[in-house]
Structure formats: structure tokens, C-alpha cells
Amino acid sequence: MNGTRAGVATGLALYDQAATDAAATIIARYSTSFGLACRMLGSRPRPHVRNVYALARVADEVVDGPAEEAGLTPELAGRLLDELEREVLTAIDRGFSTNLVVHAFARTARECGIGPDLVEPFFASMRTDLTTTRHDAASHDVYVYGSAEVIGLMCLQVFVNAGAQHPVTPSPELIEGARRLGAAFQDVNFLRDLSHDGEVLGRDYLGLSAGEDQRAAVCxxxxxxxxxxxxxxxLLPADCRRAVTAAHDLFAELAARLRACEPDGGRVRVPDAVKARVAARAMLGFAPRDVRA
Incomplete structure (x- = not known):
């Protein structure tokens, strides 16, 4: 039996809610900044964006430490990613998975029009982390598309289509903006985590060995x-603008601090008080920060 009984979800509705709750828990545990921005989304897109990021977080953990700590070899981690990708694509087709995070993502994908054209590049980039330690400009761009730009495109599908009867394709302007925002987020993360990526994970995404000129170019x-x-x-729907503005401005603040700091000055972060000001500014409806000012 499905639906509700005396106001309480039952059957598939209960399972769907449990899956959505599992995704929300992952986001709350892993990212305070993203969690803050996500809470600013309207109720229509919010659970779907959490579902997207929860799946991305789980896949990322396969290649960024926990799987290795559990004793998995890179070869086994690669097989796990392959299995997870197949499970995701199958769940999108079937509408059900025994993996709660996959089930939550599949529900979002089916409702919002997220297909293999976005899922497959994401997993391709995740697998790259198991085989490639140093990127040139070309491989960087391919990696960033799959690891970050497609996440922006998935979120855009949510912003435009959540709650709609039939998903539509966003405008070219929004598609370009989503890709550029995803790329900016990823490069900020690369710059912030430069020491950790190199010393702990043995990876070089930006190729900054030539010095300050290259660092300035990345900034x-x-x-x-x-x-x-x-x-x-x-141009985004009204119930998404404040959250996206907050996320944009948090990364703009972090980018400015990274530009100003010494390359070996330790991990740069945005203080909680500054995050609160950024969030408040976005909630009041201010335009996104002008990084050129």
C-alpha cells in the first residue's frame, strides 16, 4: 500500500521520504557552507538539490580517502564507482533503488530531467582521480566539466523543473551560467586545497609549479x-536566487582571500561571521557580489 494513512506516509511515499532524509543528513555532515546555502532554497527545489549533492559526495568519498582507509585498492575503488554508476542509471530507469542515496537521486533525476548525458561525465571524472595525478590545461577542463560543471547543470535542471509536469531544457544563458559557476567553485576548491591535494592525495589539478603568474591566471x-x-x-526562478547568490558570494569571498594570501599560508577559510553577513545580504535580495569591483 502506498500514500498516507492518518497523515503519515506509508509504502513508497515513506521510502521516498526516508531516502530524502538520508541525503539531507549527508549534506549536513559534510558541508556547512553548502548546507547554509541549501537552507535558503525554497521548499520546491531544496530536497532535490540535496539529493544531487548527496550522490556526488558519496562518489567523491570513494576516491578521496575513506575507501582507501577501509583498505580498498584503486582497482577495487574503480569497480565500486562502475557499480555505483550502473546502479544510478538503472534506478533512473526503474524509479527505485535499495540504496537510499541512489533512490533519492533517481527520484530527482526522473522529475527534473537529469539523464545519462550528465551522469556519465560525472563518474568519468571521479574515475580519473584513481588514475591521473597531474593535469594539463586540456585534462583540467575535461575533469572540471565532469566533476563540477555537470553538477551545476543538474542543479539547474532542478531549479527549472522541480514540481513541473514535464521537464524542459533551460535557456542557453542559464546553461552557460551554471557551467561557469560550477567551474569557479571547483577551481576555488583546487586553489584552497592545493597543499592537501599534493601532499596527501598526490594530485595536481592546476599545475602551479611555475609560480605566481600561473596562480594569478587561475584567480x-x-x-x-x-x-x-x-x-x-x-534569470533563475525566484525561490532559487537567494541561495545561489549566497553560494556565489561565499566562493567570491573565498576567492578574494585566496588571491590575497601567501601560497603556503595554510588553508584559507571564510570566518563564520563573514558567512553570516554574506547569507544575510543574499536573504535581503541584494544582487550577487561584483568580483570586478
């Missing part, structure tokens, strides 16, 4: 991507 690229994304945020 300039981040600012250009943030500016391009900011220009289209006003």
Missing part, C-alpha cells in the same frame, strides 16, 4: 567565471 579565471554566473542569477 583571474575564477573571477571571470563568477562574473559570468552572476549575470544570469537574476
Amino acid at each position: 583571474d579565471r575564477i573571477d571571470a567565471d563568477l562574473a559570468a554566473a552572476a549575470a544570469v542569477i537574476p
